[in-house]
Amino acid sequence: MSRLRDGWGRYRDRRKGTKYPDSGVTSLSAQEVxxxxxxxxxTGLSRRWSRGPYVGRQWTYEKGPDGHRHKVVRFDSRHMRDPLRNTVLEAGWTWRGVLRL
Incomplete structure (x- = not known):
């Protein structure tokens, strides 16, 4: 039963994007993290001060239900998430992902 539970936990971690630090990495204190x-x-993490954190974005114009064109904006948060995740892992902490649909 524990093997099944371990397999389910690994599947859930992979699905959510949970990452664990490399073995041998010493955990830093909360203040250090x-x-x-x-x-x-x-460190070059892009930010736009006028509108908050910069995330990659692209837009298109699509026809809306009312028949008019509307600007549709899509954001890519990887530019912010990846450096945060890497810093947490290098500090010896676990990065807990969120279920992606």
Whole structure:
């Protein structure tokens, strides 16, 4: 039964995007992780101050239900998520993903 539970847990982790630090990485304290995350702001992590964090975006014009063209904007949050995830993993912490549909 425990093997089944372990298999289900690994499946759920993979589906959610949960990542674990490499073995042998020493966990940093919460204050050290916080400082490392805040330090990302000055490392080329793109930000636009007028509208908040910059995430890759693209737009198209599509015909709406009313027959008029509407601007449809799609965002890609990987530009923000990947550096955060990498910093957390390098600090020896687990990155808990969210279920992606």
């Amino acid at each position: 916080r400082a490392a995350l805040l330090a990302l702001n000055g």
